[in-house]
Amino acid sequence: MTPEPLSIMVGAAGAAWPLALTMAVVLAGDQVRSRRRRRTLNERLHELRRPLQALALATSHAPSEGPDPLELALTALRDLDREVNGGEVDFTRRPVEARMLAIAASERWRVRAAAAGRRIAVRWRCGDALADVDPVRVAQALDNLIANALEHGGGPITIEGARHRGRIDLIVRDGGSLRPPRVREHQDPRRGHGLRLTRSLAKRSGGHLRLRAQARGGTVAALVLPLANAGRGQLSPHRR
Numbered sequence: 001m002t003p004e005p006l007s008i009m010v011g012a013a014g015a016a017w018p019l020a021l022t023m024a025v026v027l028a029g030d031q032v033r034s035r036r037r038r039r040t041l042n043e044r045l046h047e048l049r050r051p052l053q054a055l056a057l058a059t060s061h062a063p064s065e066g067p068d069p070l071e072l073a074l075t076a077l078r079d080l081d082r083e084v085n086g087g088e089v090d091f092t093r094r095p096v097e098a099r100m101l102a103i104a105a106s107e108r109w110r111v112r113a114a115a116a117g118r119r120i121a122v123r124w125r126c127g128d129a130l131a132d133v134d135p136v137r138v139a140q141a142l143d144n145l146i147a148n149a150l151e152h153g154g155g156p157i158t159i160e161g162a163r164h165r166g167r168i169d170l171i172v173r174d175g176g177s178l179r180p181p182r183v184r185e186h187q188d189p190r191r192g193h194g195l196r197l198t199r200s201l202a203k204r205s206g207g208h209l210r211l212r213a214q215a216r217g218g219t220v221a222a223l224v225l226p227l228a229n230a231g232r233g234q235l236s237p238h239r240r
Helices: 006-058 069-085 098-115 135-152 194-204
Strands: 094-097 120-123 130-133 157-164 167-173 208-213 219-226
Touching: 006 069, 069 135, 094 098, 094 135, 098 120, 098 130, 098 135, 098 157, 098 167, 130 135, 130 219, 135 157, 135 167, 135 194, 135 219, 194 208, 194 219
Parallel strands: 120 157
Antiparallel strands: 094 130, 157 167, 167 219, 208 219
C-alpha cells in the first residue's frame, strides 16, 4: 500500500481543525445554555412550590373525597422537578374505590363545565368496586379526558363505570361536537399532550385507554383498569 504524501495528510488534518473547533464551541455553548435553562427551571419550581405547599397546609381535605386539584398540582410539580433534576416518578398502586374517583373528577370540573353551558354527571353501575391503581394518576388521566371532552365535544358529559372480567372501565362520554373543529395554522407546543399522557398513565396502572366514536356523534373514552383482589363489601382506604 502506497503511503499518502505527508503534505496531503497535514493538509487534511489542517482542514479538519476548524470544523472540530467549531463543533467544540457549539457543544460548549449548548452546555452553558442547558445549565442556564436548568437553573431557570429550578428557580420557577422554587417559586411555585412555596405557595402550593402553603395552600396544601391551609386547606382541609377529607380523604374520602379523592384527589383534589391542589394535590394534583403538587404531583405535577414533583414530576417536573424529577424531569429537571432526575429521579423516578412516584407511582403507588393500592385498592381504591373507583366510584369515589369518578365523583371527585366530576366535582373538579363541575364549575368549568357550567361556565361553558355544559353538564357533567356520574352514572355508576359498579357498586363499591375497588380498582388497583394510584388514585392521583387515575385522577390525572380522568382530568385529561374531561378537558378533552369540554374542548372538542358538546352536550352533557358523563363519567360511567363498567365492571367485567377482572377489570373496571372508567368511561368519559360526551354528546358530540356542536361546531366544526378549529383549524390551527401553527401547532401550539402547550397543547395536544392529553391523550398521550393518559395512555401512559393507563399503561403504568396495568390497563389501557380505549377510544370510540359514537354513531350519533360524540366520543367514548374508557380507562380500562385492573380490579383489586378485595372481598365484596370491603371498604377502600379512603373510607377507613
